[in-house]
Amino acid sequence: MKHILVLYQSRGGHTREVAETIGQALGKMNHDVSVKSVIEVSKADIEKADAVFVGTWVHGLILFGVRPAGAELWVPSLPSLEGKPVGIFCTYAFNPRGSLRMLGEMLEERGATIVGQQAFHRSRLNDGVEDFVGKVLAGVEGTLA
Numbered sequence: 001m002k003h004i005l006v007l008y009q010s011r012g013g014h015t016r017e018v019a020e021t022i023g024q025a026l027g028k029m030n031h032d033v034s035v036k037s038v039i040e041v042s043k044a045d046i047e048k049a050d051a052v053f054v055g056t057w058v059h060g061l062i063l064f065g066v067r068p069a070g071a072e073l074w075v076p077s078l079p080s081l082e083g084k085p086v087g088i089f090c091t092y093a094f095n096p097r098g099s100l101r102m103l104g105e106m107l108e109e110r111g112a113t114i115v116g117q118q119a120f121h122r123s124r125l126n127d128g129v130e131d132f133v134g135k136v137l138a139g140v141e142g143t144l145a
Contacts (some may be wrong), residue, residue: 001032002031007038007078009069014122015055019055025129046081057069058097075103088116091122092122
């Protein structure tokens with residue numbers, strides 16, 4: 001059993017719903033799970049975690065400027081993710097474009113090792129959650145081996 005921390009930044013509740021669904025899927029696999037907003041996370045939460053999921057919603061114009069919403073403000077305030085395997089996700093309405101790449105780069109600057117990523121359309125929030133969790137956990141095993 002691993003301790004998994006699921007962090008989210010949500011405005012309308014979509015990303016929080018995906019985070020909670022990820023937490024439920026991990027719980028069914030007998031992992032110890034904490035689901036928290038990025039503004040609630042502490043250094044102790046990160047240190048305790050064997051792996052972390054981080055998700056946000058996507059903001060911007062369809063043709064250009066699509067980015068992980070507000071990540072440039074909250075990612076730098078996260079405790080260090082040094083050596084932590086991290087799965088990243090986003091929720092979107094139209095097209096997430098390079099949002100996951102941008103979020104991943106920001107988290108890597110905080111020390112994260114990105115082991116998986118997934119974009120969830122806000123009209124189909126639960127589609128693919130279990131597959132995403134499985135892929136991230138497989139990546140976690142690869143980083144801890």
